[in-house]
Amino acid sequence: MASVSSSSDLPRDFCAIDFGTSNSAVAVPDPQRPGAMRLVALEGAHTTMPTAVFYFAEGRHDADGPPRAFGRAAVAAYEEGTDGRLMRSMKSILGSSLIDQVTDAGGGRGVKYIDMLSGYLKRLRRQAAVDGVEPRRVVLGRPVYFVDEDPTRDAAAQHSLMTAARAVGFEEVQFQFEPIAAAFDYEQQAQREQLVLVADIGGGTSDFSLVRVGPDRVSRIDRREDILSNHGVHIAGTDFDRHIELTGILREFGYRAMGPTRAGQTPREVPSGIYFDLATWHLINTCYSPQRVLELRNMKHFYGDPRHHQRLMTVLEERLGHELAHRAEDAKIAVSGGGDCQIDLGLIESGLEVALSERAAVDALQADIERIAAAGRETVARAGLTPSDVDALYLTGGSTGLRLLAERIAADYPSATQVRGDRFASVATGLGLHAARVFAQ
Known part of the structure; x- marks a missing residue:
């Protein structure tokens, strides 16, 4: 430093x-x-x-x-x-x-x-x-x-x-x-005075600030006049992990699956609340309460594929929710630079694995990526400026390692110098x- x-x-x-x-x-x-x-x-x-x-x-x-x-x-x-x-x-x-x-x-x-x-x-x-x-x-x-x-x-x-x-x-x-x-x-x-748009995409939030910087300003204590605008959304890396887990892993456990076909009845989708909680770090432990486990054990008849229910109960009874979340995060990292990966779920069921491609990950994250990019544009607009006024785009935060996210943000500022911190x-x-x-x- x-x-x-x-x-x-x-x-x-x-x-x-x-x-x-x-x-x-x-x-x-x-x-x-x-x-x-x-x-x-x-x-x-x-x-x-x-x-x-x-x-x-x-x-x-x-x-x-x-x-x-x-x-x-x-x-x-x-x-x-x-x-x-x-x-x-x-x-x-x-x-x-x-x-x-x-x-x-x-x-x-x-x-x-x-x-x-x-x-x-x-x-x-x-x-x-x-x-x-x-x-x-x-x-x-x-x-x-x-x-x-x-x-x-x-x-x-x-x-x-x-x-x-x-x-x-x-x-x-x-x-x-x-x-x-x-x-x-x-x-x-x-090296000179610039308008820099900082994109700080971390684990919990995606934050943007448009700041005037330069060698003549670096020693100032009060920088309020140099902060032109800031904005952010509560979407970032942990949300990406959640989407990867829901679409790339938990479908094998009944997420978005349909119930059994019965005469005269239209099959219903399996209740999804448990899956959202399993994919949210600070809520995973709530899935293990004896009352909730008993309730879900008695919901076997909701599932059209009994394997889904069996796998879900293995996760709950053996308290493997955090392990699934960890594997979703690893899978996100594995495809972040391009390519595919196999998610090994053999700890749940022998031979069980799920393929995750970069395309599937992007499809799962697309809405969040667009909201993050929109927050960057809104930051510039709040300063009364346009993307062409931005001299530099400074990318920082762990989630900027997701290649397609970084590229999507940068696409809005084609004339800005892109710098990675x-x-x-x-x-x-x-x-x-x-x-x-x-x-x-």
Whole structure:
């Protein structure tokens, strides 16, 4: 990360956190480079960490709470079959009624979703310690909208995130829009004044900001006049995973299937609620309640193909919902650059596999891709400008690795220079630059 003030040392009591739906990152003052910031190694040499927590079913509470693993260790514990519960996409809960509800964390333990989120932030704060001192001030990234078209819930989402940050020891909390932070990262390489449209397509939201950047502006603390517009939609990588799972996997389990043919009756479609919940990370665990499993077990007569019902019950009774979601995500990644893949579902039924082509994935995601592209055009229109006024398109966020999505967004700005940032670290880098400016005194 580039230096933001080469003339003096920065105070060391602050950090910047990119708390992402899929991955998170932290920037802190660099004690080896006066005035500069650096990304923290969160797991080994990795400067990003999956936004994941695994609650172990066994073990005792300690001063930090129930026995847990974070990041890659959390995912590994789940994949190794350790008894417990994996939580991902926790950011998606912000602004929902789930935030203060208690959920089963395994081993007979109940935990509030807000406490899950706070525990993860506490881990990041601890990792941000410089010379053993944990920061007391923080800039947190936030999407343009936590919740689309609902200002009250959006404000509640930010308030919940601030409450969680204060609960783990941050005394001063400031927010910055994630795509604007990415613009600050891009600005480090800008050789002249430009209008840059930042497309930050992550795990939970697709955010756009139109920002004026340039070498003469980089040192300014107040950049409000340079932010021409911002807009976003609550559609991104986890939604892509959901569509892939529904259309590419769960059809083999009865999704959109028809019931049996009976004399004098038109076959009806199998009820779909269970499938949408199985394809939504933070709702998967709700599918395993004894009452719901019993209800679905008694719905065998709804299915025209008994194999569908049998496979569904295997998923529910053996708690394999998260594994299906994980395989849908892997399949999306496998076809993202073009080509086909085979999804191995042998853990459900010997020999069961599903083919997924890039074309089928695109068909499943087409409506979402178009809504994301429309959000970019709307961002430019809100500034009173046209696509031809955009000098550069800066693509960041993990989901920009989906080739056809990136190409679709870029097609609206044919005269703009297309630049790809670090998909997982651009926002954290920009948040660090911003934090250094606002906390420099």
